[in-house]
Amino acid sequence: MGVFRFSRKQLGIPYAVFLICFVAAPLLVIIYYAFTNGEGRFTLGNLTGFFTSPYTIGTLAYSFAIAVATTCVCLLLAYPIAYILARSRWKAKSVVIVMFVMPMWINFTLRITALKEILTVIEGNLAFHPFLNTIIGMTYDFLPFMILPMYTTLLKLDQSLLEAAADLGADPFQVFLKVTLPLSVPGIISGVVMVFLPSMTNYVVLDMLYNSTYIMGSLIGSYFSAYDWHNGSMIALILLLIILVFTLVTDRYADEDAGNRGGALL
Amino acid sequence: MDQNARSEHFLEIKSLCRTFEDGFMAVDNFSLTIKQGEFVTFLGPSGCGKTTTLRMLAGFDMPSSGEILLNGKDITKLPPNERPINTVFQRYALFPHLNIFDNIAFGLKLKKLPRAEIVRKVKKALEMVDLEGFEARTVQTLSGGQQQRIAIARAIVNEPQILLLDEPLGALDLKMRKEMQLELKSMHDKLGITFIYVTHDQEEALTMSDKIVVMSEGRIQQVGEPEDIYNEPKNAFVADFIGDSNIFNGIMTGKYKVRFCGAEFTCVDDVENGTMVEAVLRPEDIEITPPDEGIIQGEVSSVVFKGVHYEITVLSGKNELVIQSTRKAQVGSRVGLSVDPEGIHIMIAENMMNKFEVGVKNGYRLDFLDGVPDFDITSLLPGSRMDGGRLLDAHGDEVAPETLRVIVTIKPEDIAMNDDEEAGMVKGHIVNMIYKGDHYRYIVRSDDDEDFIVRDEDLWNMNDYVSLVIPRDSLQFALKK
Incomplete structure (x- = not known):
């Protein structure tokens, strides 16, 4: 005749159910499909197939190239912007920050469509520079995600540290190199994570800008639309592992706080 | 070299x-x-x-x-x-x-x-x-x-x-x-x-x-x-900031004689008779004596044990004195206070102003000269405003009138003396006068025992009963922190 008592542990039940339904189960389904063939038998053929086919390896390399290039461009553009915004005592700077964030309130396909029109006017035919256009599109899309974590990190930077460095004999350039830059690494890492990962898979940008080369996202999509669940799942799994490794490596340096606050600003 | x-x-x-x-x-x-x-x-x-x-x-x-x-x-x-x-x-x-x-x-x-x-x-x-x-x-x-x-x-x-x-x-x-x-x-x-x-x-x-x-x-x-x-603090600020001090407005009444707290004290500073001064008394220099042996008398209002000594507050007339003593005193008892001449530091007060520290009454009226017309308390507190008879500070919190102390400053030259007793709001006797070359400086002790410094070109006599005309515009207010 036990009376039902609601313990704190039981508060986790809805979350556990959610996790099982929407994370664990799909993951198991992906793993199941990745390691079986059309007859439902276990096989490593999908895995070896991915790493032996020049086509899939080429796609992986192309995805990497786009992600690296986008991240670098974003980094080079965002750091000076974040630095100037964080250091200026300008009263209207919140307006400028909102101007950088505001495009994110507009649906991104709409924004890319607008960008497409602009690029067409400039270049005449988008087909001439597919890689360049993709980088421009991706940068346009992801730049705010790079600026915000860097901005928050630089804003938090204790001014007395910069004064201390100058006091100990560092000229302005040395102060930047030896104090500002090392201390903004957590913000840089957060920004890189937020830009690098999505730019490896966001094939909509390529599609819309008429870049017909496949990246990882489009590759998975093409297999799935051909009802080849097995190869598609394997590629999804490989991508998942790449992201996992990347996250583990960067997590050691990332400043969670900066990422969170950047997120909150959105 | x-x-x-x-x-x-x-x-x-x-x-x-x-x-x-x-x-x-x-x-x-x-x-x-x-x-x-x-x-x-x-x-x-x-x-x-x-x-x-x-x-x-x-x-x-x-x-x-x-x-x-x-x-x-x-x-x-x-x-x-x-x-x-x-x-x-x-x-x-x-x-x-x-x-x-x-x-x-x-x-x-x-x-x-x-x-x-x-x-x-x-x-x-x-x-x-x-x-x-x-x-x-x-x-x-x-x-x-x-x-x-x-x-x-x-x-x-x-x-x-x-x-x-x-x-x-x-x-x-x-x-x-x-x-x-x-x-x-x-x-x-x-x-x-x-x-x-x-x-x-x-x-x-x-x-x-x-x-x-x-x-x-x-x-x-x-x-x-x-x-x-x-x-040897040079001015009241230094005396107040360095160590605890009792600082009183006073006036020299003769060679090595100074008057403050309603009594005459002997000091070691030779300052010209009639000079307005500030007298600094360190708490450890004031001695508590039986009532009849002190230079001034007062009532003990608080005693706080501080480890090495007791901090004793004595109210003598309107003046509050803080004393440090190794001997305890009874709250409420009457005591006498005396100070060695060496214990009194005289600082010549420059640009003597009339300064009154006053409280704020209900309705945010000043407890000064039967209330000051058109006194706007919000002008003293940045960002404050009145809301339905209550004063709200910059954060929107209510400020109770009794928590406020206001310093009223009046320049001596803004006060006019008049022998018509009904002409001014303040009436009192001239208790001190000194000739300053082109004008006289008078001290008028009001019926409420407040000393007013007045600058006047005309000659009046000691102990004249006068009324003081103080224009509303000459009052300056500051909030005591």
């Missing part, structure tokens, strides 16, 4: 001023000469300009005018990295991304010293602050006191000509602070470097300094050795 002359004028600060963008004058005409190897303390309440002055010496802030000469060389416009001056920051400002060795070696590495020499110097600096073997530790693993020592080591390792310390002990607990005070003092003796120390803690200043510069509202109030500052 040349060497000697140079070290006497080691650091010369000439008419330094700093006005901020909003027009606030943080430092106003600061001039000071500092000898080589001196331990100088800038002492004052927060916002007095001491830190701004220090920042200008370090090069973090540029003066609006004036100059700074180090060994005769103008360094006013040099950037911080080109000055032979190092700073110990209030909140340490250690580099969190570097370990202790790299923190201390920061300046040495910038000078491109050979590695072996850097290692040796860092080791020596760590020994100096009693933290041998801490090279590989990270900043985060150190306690506040240890971080402070590392901050000192990081500064002195560069062998600066001047070490600036910006309230370096402010974040430490009391015991630690006392220890560090003595250590800093002995470090100063050992190194022979000029120390410039900023603090708001008068005890810290008195303990460590060779020379104290007392500052208030951007200006130097007094410069002197700790004993001079304590024993």
